Amino acid sequence: MIQVRNAVKEYDTGAQRVTALRGVSLEINDGEFMALAGPSGSGKTTLLNLIGCLDSVTGGEIIVDGSPISALGPKERNRVRMERIGFIFQNYNLIPVLTAIENVALALEIGKGLGEREFRERSARMLAEVGLAGLENRRPNELSGGQQQRVSIARALVKEPPVVLADEPTANLDSKTGEEILALMESLNARHGTTFVFSTHDPMVMRHAKRIVRLHDGEIVSDEIPPANADGTGAKQ
């Protein structure tokens, strides 16, 4: 479980100080498939970065499985990222000189103490699971945008993290490919029980979410379970 307690994030932009999050509180349960929705500048990416230990809060606290993140040093935060969180980026952030399988294996090469053969086997299995069997040895420039995002998803999931954070994962894809990617994420969420938290401002994407947290100007304005996914508890806020 991830708990966000009264999180505040301020940035210095040189001339002025910008408040990106203004006391956000939130609980994310294991296995959720949750969207952080809101317009540009609402604080979605900032909140994802804080949850993913990619940034530090200015105030408040982020607690992952009972451990407050702000108490962790750089090495421990590295370890949290390595063991507990997978990231999917809007721009995929694949390394162009590596093949699909090598990009996926990057996630395994750090920390797990696995051999090269096991890297490749697990990476190939993961690529097959995201529908890229047979394309393992292609470089990113030989793959379509959707295929690149699938590689990025495989990279996020190959180390089997309990939480995957995705920052606008379909923003650079056409609507059909975007639907496919979301369907894939939903299926992985269902099969592995992995928690997915993704940011979006696209209503089409939000339709797939089982919970939608809306942000505006750094504050949560609503936290709801869409009717199609409601199990009787209704909207949380």
Added chain:
Amino acid sequence: MNALGMAMRNVFRYRRRSLITAAAIGFGVMFTIAIDGMLAGTERESARNIRDYETGDIKVYPPEYFDDRAVSQFTSFIERDDRKRLEAILGDRRWTPRVNAQAELDFGEEWFAVPGSVQATLTAVDPVRDGDTLAVARMVDSGRWLRKGDTGIVIGSWLADDIGAKPGYWLTVECKGRGGFYQTFDAEILGTVTTENPVVNRNGAFIALDAADELLALEGGVTEYVIRSRKGDGASAEAKELSLAAGGLPVDVRTWEEIAHDEILLTKAKSSGSKLYLFFMFIIAAVGISNTMLMAVMERRHEIGMLRSLGYPTIRIRGMFVVEGFCIGLLGAAMGLVGGIALDVFMIVKGIDFSFMLREMDVGYRITGVMRSAWNLPGIVSAVVGSLVISTFVAWFPSGKMLRKEVAEILRS
């Protein structure tokens, strides 16, 4: 994918930039190797020419002569009796007695179109022994070398050219005799010598020792013995042995390094000066690689952010850039090594003929014409290792600032 494999792929990812940077390093390495080889060759040849034409490996002087030898005061001599004892100690070594003096060579209108006079270093030599010990006697290019009893003179070919002298012409020699009296005598030019030592060619004048003994009232005394070491480069140890053996004699034993100390220092100073230029060349290469790595870091900041999001420690990411810098350095060093060795081979086999320059000016080296390189393995190794160390070292820094940022900031930038 190990760091080396990834680094090599990134090197070829920015092929043109990597090649330009590697070429800059290669250029530095190539010229370091080539100039180092040339300096080594020139130093070696210069040292050989000092030993073959001036100092031998060891010299034995009269006491108190060494410090004032440049003045040629002509007051200290190894006397006849001491000479016999010294020669017994020298035994079957190659040695030759000599007398050095400063002289004025006057050339009159009877033989020369333009009369005048010129300074020369007059050396009285044993015609036979000198040929066995030093190389001057073998370098006669016109006329002939001295024989015992000759009253003529052999002069350096550049000196001869300068005054328009030829064998068969006569010169008037003015110099001090023993005790300080002035002696003037006429001497026929018997031959001219063109040696590999510019000092001999420019200023050298040689007369037979037995004639000099009479003309300069030497009374059997000489100002030095030139000795070739039995041990090749072990002149220092042999000089000590001789010094001990000649303990009872009033003589001063010196190695060629002591005698040519100023020339060696000058050579080393020139060598250091040249290496300073090479150091600057390496600095330029270092700036080049630093710039390349900085650009690589800036262009790959999202990859850096992604790697950190995967949990890669900063040291490992930094290591990737360092290995990349090393790989570019390796590429440059390989290019430079090939180029440097090719230049070295050319310079060893063919060399560059600087005789047009060396004839007119004294550059401090005892060489007369073709400058040739010599293999200098430590120089080659240090050029290659130096370029690798610099490439690796400067690649450490550009990623530092980026890695100190929060991951989110890197991804956002």
